[in-house]
Amino acid sequence: MFAYYLQLGLRSLRKNPLLTALMVMAIGCGVAASMTTYSVFRATSNNPIPQKSSVLYVPQIDNWGPEDAADNKGEPPPAMTYTDAMNLIRDHRARHQTVLYPADLSVVPNDPSMLPFRENSYAWYTDAFAMFDIPFLYGSAWTQDDDNAHADVAVIGRELNDKLFHGANSVGRDISLNGRQYRITGVIDTWNPSPLFFDVVNTNGFDDASEVFIPFTRAVDLKIPTNGNNNCNKDPGPGWDSWIHSECIWLAYWAELPSTADADSYRQYLTGYSAEQQRSGRFHWAPNTRLRNVTEWLDYQKVVPQEAKVSLLVSLGFLLICLVNTVGLLLAKFMKRAPEIGVRRALGASRKEIYAQFLIEAGAIGLAGGLIGLLLTGLGVLGVTLVFEPDIAKLATLDVKLVLLTLLVAVMATVLAAFYPTWRAAQVQPAWQLKSN
Numbered sequence: 001m002f003a004y005y006l007q008l009g010l011r012s013l014r015k016n017p018l019l020t021a022l023m024v025m026a027i028g029c030g031v032a033a034s035m036t037t038y039s040v041f042r043a044t045s046n047n048p049i050p051q052k053s054s055v056l057y058v059p060q061i062d063n064w065g066p067e068d069a070a071d072n073k074g075e076p077p078p079a080m081t082y083t084d085a086m087n088l089i090r091d092h093r094a095r096h097q098t099v100l101y102p103a104d105l106s107v108v109p110n111d112p113s114m115l116p117f118r119e120n121s122y123a124w125y126t127d128a129f130a131m132f133d134i135p136f137l138y139g140s141a142w143t144q145d146d147d148n149a150h151a152d153v154a155v156i157g158r159e160l161n162d163k164l165f166h167g168a169n170s171v172g173r174d175i176s177l178n179g180r181q182y183r184i185t186g187v188i189d190t191w192n193p194s195p196l197f198f199d200v201v202n203t204n205g206f207d208d209a210s211e212v213f214i215p216f217t218r219a220v221d222l223k224i225p226t227n228g229n230n231n232c233n234k235d236p237g238p239g240w241d242s243w244i245h246s247e248c249i250w251l252a253y254w255a256e257l258p259s260t261a262d263a264d265s266y267r268q269y270l271t272g273y274s275a276e277q278q279r280s281g282r283f284h285w286a287p288n289t290r291l292r293n294v295t296e297w298l299d300y301q302k303v304v305p306q307e308a309k310v311s312l313l314v315s316l317g318f319l320l321i322c323l324v325n326t327v328g329l330l331l332a333k334f335m336k337r338a339p340e341i342g343v344r345r346a347l348g349a350s351r352k353e354i355y356a357q358f359l360i361e362a363g364a365i366g367l368a369g370g371l372i373g374l375l376l377t378g379l380g381v382l383g384v385t386l387v388f389e390p391d392i393a394k395l396a397t398l399d400v401k402l403v404l405l406t407l408l409v410a411v412m413a414t415v416l417a418a419f420y421p422t423w424r425a426a427q428v429q430p431a432w433q434l435k436s437n
Helices: 002-015 017-044 066-071 082-091 127-131 144-149 158-165 197-203 216-221 240-244 260-279 294-300 306-335 338-346 351-382 400-417 419-426 430-436
Strands: 056-061 096-102 106-108 121-124 136-139 153-157 174-177 180-188 212-215 252-256 289-293
Touching: 002 017, 017 306, 017 351, 017 400, 056 260, 082 096, 082 252, 082 260, 096 127, 096 197, 096 216, 121 216, 127 252, 136 158, 144 216, 153 158, 153 174, 158 180, 174 212, 197 252, 197 294, 212 216, 260 289, 289 294, 306 351, 306 400, 306 419, 338 351, 351 400, 351 419, 400 419
Parallel strands: 121 212, 153 180
Antiparallel strands: 056 252, 056 289, 096 121, 096 252, 106 174, 136 180, 153 212, 174 180
16 A cells, blocks of 8 residues: 555645645755754764773863963863873873874975975874774884883874875884984874864864874974964973973873773872872962863863854754745645545545555655755755865765765655644545535
8 A cells, every 4th residue: 555655645746746846845955954054063073982982081180270260160271281291191090091292293205206294293102092992004003112212103194104105014114204214113094083082172173184193202302392282371481391391281181991980080089189289389279170081071172163053953943944834835735635535535545544645645745855955965065164164064974874864854854744734634524525526
C-alpha cells in the first residue's frame, strides 16, 4: 500500500503544480537556511577530542590578584607565567603534562629556488603528542631525554613534509628553522582539531593546521619569541630573562588526569601551590585557582561565535514560518479533494488509510523540498563568508551527514506540518459529500 499511496501522492502533485511549487520552495528555503547555519554551528561547537576531552585539563592560577580577578568576574588569568609553568612541570602531579606556546619560526628550505616561509609552529613537551592523540605518518615524537637535553629536534606535519621532501620519509633528515638545523624525529599525519582546543587563547579556537613542533626547553634556550598573546600587568623590565621571570602570562598548560579522583587531587595541589606562593611573599591574596576539562574550557572561552548561535535561532524561526505556511497550503490542497475523500470513505476506506495516503503525499512534497534545500544549502555553505570570519566560514562543509540530515529534516518537518491538514481531511463525512456532489 505504501507504493500505491506514494503513486497517488506523486500524481496529486502534478494536479496542482503552482500550489506544489509554493510548498516545495517554502520547505526548501526554510531547510536550506537552517542547515547552512547548522553546518557552521556544528563545526564550531564540535568536541575536538571526544575520546579524551574528559581527562585533559587546563589549570589556572591567579598571579595578578583580586583587582584583575574583579575585572574577569573573579576568574584567574586564562594563561600562565613561565615561573608557574616550570614549577608545575617540576612537581609533575599529572600522568602527562605539557606547557606550550606558538613559536615564531621560519622554515628555510634547502632548495635555493624556494624562499623562506612561515608555518604555524609550537614549542611544547613530548608528552603533548600522547596527550592529544596525534597520529604519526613516519617516525615518532622526540623522547623525554631530548626534552631534558634541550635537543635540536623537531616533528613536522604531513603538508610541510610534502612541500620540502615530496612526501618521502624524512625521519633523520634535517630541517632549517630560523637558520638552525633540527633533526626530524617524526612526521605527523593530517591533524587539525576543530576547535583548536589546546591554544584557544591565541587562536580563538580556529586556525590552519600546525606544521612544526620543537621542544619547549630548546625554544626557551634560543629565546624564540611567542607568536601569541603576551599580557603583562606591569613592565617586566628589559631583556629575555627579565620577561620570562616576570608576571607576564603567555603560556598554555595542559595536564592529563585519568580519573575524577586524580582531578580532585590536582585541584588540591593547585590550591596548595598557590598558598605556598602566598607564604613565600609572591602572592598577597588567597589562592584562586581553576581546573577545567576540554569541553568546560571551550565553553568558558566562548569558542562558539555568538553570531553562529543567533543565526541558527533566526534560521530555525524562518523554518518554522515556512512550515506554518506549508500547513495552510496543505490544508487548502487536501480540503479541495473532499469529494475524492468522501468517495473513498464510501467505498470502504478507513480514516487510518486516509491518514496514510495524505501523510505519504506530504512526505513526497518534503522530499522534493529537501532536494531543493540541498541545492540551496550548497550555495549557502559557499556564501557563509559573507556572515562569518574566514577561519570559521571554511569549517562549514556539505558532507554526507549534512546531506542526509537535510533530507531527513525536510521530510520529517513536512510530515509533522501535514498532521493537522490530514486530520481535517480524515474528518470529511462521506454522506454529506455524496449528497452535495
